[in-house]
Amino acid sequence: MGCFMNFLWLIFGGILTAIEYLVASLLMMITIIGIPFGMQTLKLATLALWPFGKTVRSGERSGGCLYVLMNVLWIFLGGIWICLSHLVFGVILCITIIGIPFGLQHFKLAALALTPFGKDIVAD
Template sequence: MKILGNLIWLIFGGFAIFIEYIIAGLLLCITIIGIPFGLQSFKLGILALWPFGQKIEYMDYAPGCLSTIMNVLWLFIGGIWITLTHFFFGILLGITIIGIPWAKQHFKMASLALTPFGRKVI
């Protein structure tokens, strides 16, 4: 089921989301200041490529206050808009019975898009 869900996800927009996150990550990595944000964009892109069968967990070690500061900056720079977009598509897909598995993936991506620092994709 994971493979079928991922293939349907890729065909109906998952690959486009992946490309958008990768391009955004590359543009952010051009500047030295944007490298941490670009790496988080790559993390979101990897999750957008194959969301079924992956989990999001907090890191085992304490990331400290720098992670909190970076999450706040991420939130103001664009994280809130990414989160709202995933939340909107999750609601839209959740209305239909057939779209519920894909809605769950959008909600999972929305939680990572809100606070990506200090979390990892497994």
Template sequence: MKSIGNIIWLIFGGIFIAIEYLISSLLLMITIIGIPFGLQTLKLAGLALWPFGKETRVIENSNGGLSLIMNIIWFFVGGFWIFVTHFLFGILFAITIIGYPWARQHFKLATLALTPFGREIIER
């Protein structure tokens, strides 16, 4: 089921979301200051490309203070708007019963987009 879900996700917009994240990651990595943020958008791109069968979780032994500071900077620089976009798409998909699996994927991307530092993506 997850392979079919991923293929449908890819055809109906997942590829464009992943390309957007990849381009923004490359633009962020042009400067030395933007490299940590570029790495997080690469994490988002990987999840946006193939989201079914993966989940995000908080890393137990992450750099607590540094992750918090980076998440705050991320939130104000653009993470909030990425979160809102995924959240709204999730609500639109959740309106219908057929779109519910894709809504769950957008909600998963929204949580990662809000606080990407100190989180990891794992296979289920």
């Protein structure tokens, strides 16, 4: 069932979202300072490509001072807007019964988009 849902996700916008994250990641990696942020955007791209059957968990080092600092920078430099866009799409999709599974995936992406540093994507 997860493979079918991932296929539907790709058809109805998942591929475009993943490409947008990939392009943003490549643009961020042009500078040395942007490489850590580009790596986190790549993490978002992989989750946006195949969200069903994956879970976002805190890593073993997620409470470190550097992760907290980078997450704060991420939030102020655009993470809040990415999170809000996924929340809006999630609410819109959850209005219908058919869209609820896709809305829940947008909520998963929103949680990762708010604080990506120190998070790991694992298979269920």
